[in-house]
Amino acid sequence: MPLVTVEVVLLTAGERDLLVYLRKRREAPFESVLSLPGGPVRIGESTEEAAQRVLETRTNLQGLYLQQLYTFSDPGRDPRGHSLSVAYYALFPTTHQRPNADPLEDAWVPLRAAIKRDLAFDHAGILEASLKRLQGRLNYTSDAYYLLPERFTVPQLQHVHELVLGSSLKPDVFTKRVRDTLKRHLTRETAPSNGAGRPARLYRNPVASGHASLATVGGAP
Amino acid sequence: MPLVTVEVVLLTAGERDLLVYLRKRREAPFESVLSLPGGPVRIGESTEEAAQRVLETRTNLQGLYLQQLYTFSDPGRDPRGHSLSVAYYALFPTTHQRPNADPLEDAWVPLRAAIKRDLAFDHAGILEASLKRLQGRLNYTSDAYYLLPERFTVPQLQHVHELVLGSSLKPDVFTKRVRDTLKRHLTRETAPSNGAGRPARLYRNPVASGHASLATVGGAP
DNA sequence: ACAAAAGTGTTGAGAGTACACCCATGC
DNA sequence: GCATGGGTGTACTCTCAACACTTTTGT
Numbered sequence: 069m070p071l072v073t074v075e076v077v078l079l080t081a082g083e084r085d086l087l088v089y090l091r092k093r094r095e096a097p098f099e100s101v102l103s104l105p106g107g108p109v110r111i112g113e114s115t116e117e118a119a120q121r122v123l124e125t126r127t128n129l130q131g132l133y134l135q136q137l138y139t140f141s142d143p144g145r146d147p148r149g150h151s152l153s154v155a156y157y158a159l160f161p162t163t164h165q166r167p168n169a170d171p172l173e174d175a176w177v178p179l180r181a182a183i184k185r186d187l188a189f190d191h192a193g194i195l196e197a198s199l200k201r202l203q204g205r206l207n208y209t210s211d212a213y214y215l216l217p218e219r220f221t222v223p224q225l226q227h228v229h230e231l232v233l234g235s236s237l238k239p240d241v242f243t244k245r246v247r248d249t250l251k252r253h254l255t256r257e258t259a260p261s262n263g264a265g266r267p268a269r270l271y272r273n274p275v276a277s278g279h280a281s282l283a284t285v286g287g288a289p
Numbered sequence: 290m291p292l293v294t295v296e297v298v299l300l301t302a303g304e305r306d307l308l309v310y311l312r313k314r315r316e317a318p319f320e321s322v323l324s325l326p327g328g329p330v331r332i333g334e335s336t337e338e339a340a341q342r343v344l345e346t347r348t349n350l351q352g353l354y355l356q357q358l359y360t361f362s363d364p365g366r367d368p369r370g371h372s373l374s375v376a377y378y379a380l381f382p383t384t385h386q387r388p389n390a391d392p393l394e395d396a397w398v399p400l401r402a403a404i405k406r407d408l409a410f411d412h413a414g415i416l417e418a419s420l421k422r423l424q425g426r427l428n429y430t431s432d433a434y435y436l437l438p439e440r441f442t443v444p445q446l447q448h449v450h451e452l453v454l455g456s457s458l459k460p461d462v463f464t465k466r467v468r469d470t471l472k473r474h475l476t477r478e479t480a481p482s483n484g485a486g487r488p489a490r491l492y493r494n495p496v497a498s499g500h501a502s503l504a505t506v507g508g509a510p
Numbered sequence: 511a512c513a514a515a516a517g518t519g520t521t522g523a524g525a526g527t528a529c530a531c532c533c534a535t536g537c
Numbered sequence: 538g539c540a541t542g543g544g545t546g547t548a549c550t551c552t553c554a555a556c557a558c559t560t561t562t563g564t
Contacts, residue, residue, distance in 0.1 A: 263514090265563080528549080
């Protein structure tokens, strides 16, 4: 029987690209190579529970939005022997500060750069599949909102879309596309001005309930 | 470690609904209950290879179009113990006759009826997920063509779309939607008349290469 | 006042729908 | 010829992109 593991692609919105959480492996094979957080699935737990457990162990984050991506089962993907990985992607909102335990151990890496790097196992391929899936789901799911804080502006939402698509969008066109669906969530507040220009209006995040929470303090970070 | 298996949702186009291939279980649990063809994944084979092997063992069909659906891992899904199933759906064109070994052992069941039945394990849920996925992919993939023979007509293609969507489409609207993409594959032949009305024009199937082939004769069929 | 960014109103092109009409076959 | 179903052409609608314009802030 192949060994069953999960891998988690933890993503958040950075300045110029999506950022993916990677950690430096301590064990062979691929010692000191960057890899996705992951681990074996235990008896009696679903793969989704395993993914949540891995996330909490590595980053102290609980209850993140998870989406099953694909199951990778090429017998050659792990040099130690046949292992099968159920990959999930997790979306971390820009609400809180990003957890980052030890700069020598883990890192937030720009996604497109990470895909081109030499990562452990087939993890570069898993990142590529995550990006493609996210791009495909962008316009008919709420995925983008899981990358935004509890209050956000249209320009912020546009920025997330641009990060996912990897191209820039025209502000007026984008605004029109989302105005109708968003107006239900308009607040009377405006965002603090960011130096120049008119401040944007704030919207309530429609998926705020599913947002991240830091686990009870006591863990590593 | 959970046990790793594959399940295959083998679908084809029937008269009034999609048909799914189910077989009557011989073993406990769920003895003599209808279930999806499936089986354990062997060391050294990918889940896709395992799915192909299961298909060939059960139906003598080789090289069918397969699509990974989802991985089901609820620890309670198998009463014997924790097992994880990677589900695939397979599309069987209406080219050849449908294989059907023993009417007491296996059957082609209308999909929507099957979803409502009491099937073994969580197989009804797997069927439901297959239908939803197929519906979502219908308009931006070639899935529909994998259900059609090597030569097909626009009304046949429309019929497949109607089966997947579960609703009827207007012939003129549908024709316009597919005409441009299809005209590259128009042949000079026309279909034999089906009793009344003008015969439809035949098109070459754009995905005919990926079609089914019966394995070397010698098995059960 | 001016620059910068947010937000709005108007126009025009393209996709998709409805409707009407023409074509090829069996009886 | 007529019924039946396949195929096409035309007008209408609705969405979406482009462009021009107004609003609100910081300097």
